[in-house]
Amino acid sequence: MSEAANGPALETRGLCKSFGALQVANSIDFCLERGARHALIGPNGAGKTTFVELVTGALRPNAGQIRLDGDDVTQLPQAARVKRGLVRTFQITALFPHLSILENVSLAICERQGIAGGLFRPAGHHRAAIEEAHALLERLGLEDEALRPVNMLAYGRQRLVEIAVSLALSPKVLLLDEPAAGVPSGESGTIIEVIERLPSDIALLIIEHDMDLVFRLAQRITVLVQGSVLVEGPPEEIARDPEVRRVYLGERVAR
Amino acid sequence: MSAGNGATIAFARRHRLHPFEALPWVAAIVAFPLFPSYLPLGAQILATILFALSADLVLGYAGIVTLGHAAFFGTGAYTAGILAASGWGEPISGLLAGALAAAVIGVVSGFIVLRTSGLTLLMQTLVVATLLHEAANRASSVTGGDDGLQGMQMWPIFGIFRFDLFGRAAYIYCFVVLFLCWWLARRIVHSPFGRSLTGIRENVLRMHAIGAPVMRRRLVIYTISAAFAGLAGALIAQTTAFVGLGFLSLDRSGTVLIMLIIGGVGRLYGAFIGVPLYMIAQDRFSEVAPVYWYFWIGLLMVLVVVFARGGIFGLVDRLRR
Numbered sequence: 001m002s003e004a005a006n007g008p009a010l011e012t013r014g015l016c017k018s019f020g021a022l023q024v025a026n027s028i029d030f031c032l033e034r035g036a037r038h039a040l041i042g043p044n045g046a047g048k049t050t051f052v053e054l055v056t057g058a059l060r061p062n063a064g065q066i067r068l069d070g071d072d073v074t075q076l077p078q079a080a081r082v083k084r085g086l087v088r089t090f091q092i093t094a095l096f097p098h099l100s101i102l103e104n105v106s107l108a109i110c111e112r113q114g115i116a117g118g119l120f121r122p123a124g125h126h127r128a129a130i131e132e133a134h135a136l137l138e139r140l141g142l143e144d145e146a147l148r149p150v151n152m153l154a155y156g157r158q159r160l161v162e163i164a165v166s167l168a169l170s171p172k173v174l175l176l177d178e179p180a181a182g183v184p185s186g187e188s189g190t191i192i193e194v195i196e197r198l199p200s201d202i203a204l205l206i207i208e209h210d211m212d213l214v215f216r217l218a219q220r221i222t223v224l225v226q227g228s229v230l231v232e233g234p235p236e237e238i239a240r241d242p243e244v245r246r247v248y249l250g251e252r253v254a255r
Numbered sequence: 256m257s258a259g260n261g262a263t264i265a266f267a268r269r270h271r272l273h274p275f276e277a278l279p280w281v282a283a284i285v286a287f288p289l290f291p292s293y294l295p296l297g298a299q300i301l302a303t304i305l306f307a308l309s310a311d312l313v314l315g316y317a318g319i320v321t322l323g324h325a326a327f328f329g330t331g332a333y334t335a336g337i338l339a340a341s342g343w344g345e346p347i348s349g350l351l352a353g354a355l356a357a358a359v360i361g362v363v364s365g366f367i368v369l370r371t372s373g374l375t376l377l378m379q380t381l382v383v384a385t386l387l388h389e390a391a392n393r394a395s396s397v398t399g400g401d402d403g404l405q406g407m408q409m410w411p412i413f414g415i416f417r418f419d420l421f422g423r424a425a426y427i428y429c430f431v432v433l434f435l436c437w438w439l440a441r442r443i444v445h446s447p448f449g450r451s452l453t454g455i456r457e458n459v460l461r462m463h464a465i466g467a468p469v470m471r472r473r474l475v476i477y478t479i480s481a482a483f484a485g486l487a488g489a490l491i492a493q494t495t496a497f498v499g500l501g502f503l504s505l506d507r508s509g510t511v512l513i514m515l516i517i518g519g520v521g522r523l524y525g526a527f528i529g530v531p532l533y534m535i536a537q538d539r540f541s542e543v544a545p546v547y548w549y550f551w552i553g554l555l556m557v558l559v560v561v562f563a564r565g566g567i568f569g570l571v572d573r574l575r576r
Binding site: 056058078079080081082083087088090094095096097098099100102103106107108110111112115116117118119120121122123124125126127130131133134143146147165168169 | 260262263265266267268269270271442443445446447448449450451453454457458460461462463464465466467468471472475
């Protein structure tokens with residue numbers, strides 16, 4: 001276990017996935033260090049979200065290995081990986097639309113605390129869970145709207161709740177799938193601030209299209225193209241890489 | 256600690272009883288001296304409320320759309336009925352046997368059908384009920400087949416209260432069982448487990464992502480619901496001293512959903528409004544217009560769908576706003 005204590009938080013080796021003839025993950029070797037601020041970028045259809053789904057267990061790989069904290073979790077179901085601290089957010093907001101923010105967050109807290117299967121004691125009696133949920137909302141500046149159903153919130157606020165729900169699970173590895181997607185630029189600042197303030201012991205992988213956000217947050221960048229890792233390195237190196245400019249950044253310049 | 260915060264306090268108190276929740280019980284008690292000649296119908300209504308309540312647990316809370324809930328209702332009814340027809344007429348144990356048998360069918364069939372969702376799930380629940388229906392039809396030496404189960408002999412409740420012709424004992428019996436089940440259902444709905452069912456209904460993808468064992472949760476509520484439906488079936492079998500193939504029919508599965516939808520789904524009390532409304536309307540219509548009563552039921556259904564989306568409760572919600 002000494003290797004595990006110093007090894008990467010998350011690692012994939014030779015991860016492959018195909019849907020019929022379409023190869024969406026082609027032997028991906030990837031390494032997320034402890035406390036990393038790492039970004040995964042790539043053009044549309046590069047397989048970024050597929051990669052997230054393979055890692056979290058929503059999809060099963062055809063080949064390869066996923067190691068979390070040094071342990072092989074390739075065969076574990078999604079719920080077991082969440083219990084080990086591997087948590088994701090969704091590119092398209094996936095909350096409980098008719099439930100309040102407080103309830104969205106406390107559902108996650110109850111799961112983490114292992115009390116969500118309790119059949120008889122009223123949920124309202126679990127004061128510790130409710131207090132924790134409320135403290136989390138205060139931390140993210142959401143407490144004023146705690147009892148509003150999330151589908152009544154502005155989209156930027158919903159994106160914040162999306163992050164709040166994942167933080168409620170005390171993640172060790174947090175996969176943020178386009179955290180600011182669809183948010184008007186005026187509101188995205190709040191989201192970036194929240195991400196910047198995340199505890200440094202959480203290893204972050206940010207899947208993102210927005211280059212400003214990537215270069216502001218990431219210390220390391222992996223570029224994914226057609227299901228394969230094209231290149232990996234620190235931001236300034238990626239920005240200079242001619243191959244990256246051609247397949248990805250150049251595409252933006254051309255527009 | 257921010258214990259003084261209004262939001263958390265409101266949130267923590269949601270499970271407390273509201274005065275309105277006493278209404279159905281007051282109504283049921285008042286009805287007893289008021290309509291002495293309608294007590295047999297009243298007992299049926301109370302038992303059917305339990306059946307609809309069980310359907311609400313799976314449909315309204317967990318979002319499991321089923322067209323085969325009669326499978327559990329009929330299993331409970333046949334279990335209690337066959338016991339009583341073969342010489343064991345003790346009501347309470349018959350009731351529990353009915354619930355247990357239904358729960359067994361629930362957990363076994365749920366293990367298979369709950370792996371699917373949407374229309375596939377709907378068809379599979381239908382298949383389970385149809386299989387049981389056909390099994391009861393074939394096993395006519397035990398079930399009486401098409402003629403129904405004859406010769407049930409019920410013993411007095413606790414050896415004291417005889418099932419009388421006026422339905423007094425039956426009414427009180429059904430009332431007590433419904434009350435206990437409602438209390439249990441209410442506990443479940445307000446528990447963390449119950450809240451997580453709502454989460455599953457709202458967004459199953461997210462429930463997986465927060466690490467919830469979705470399949471297990473659905474199986475647990477499906478089994479509890481099956482047991483409740485079994486109790487309802489056993490109640491009706493015992494209080495009417497008859498079980499027929501209709502107890503397992505698609506018609507029965509569909510009607511309970513209609514009654515629930517008229518009242519309102521996912522509110523625990525939809526059954527308490529929809530079932531009496533439907534069954535009293537059915538009783539009145541069939542007396543006034545014996546041939547056409549289904550037409551009036553149909554019209555009622557159309558009116559609810561057009562003007563009262565979300566059932567009577569949905570209508571009340573909109574009027575209050």
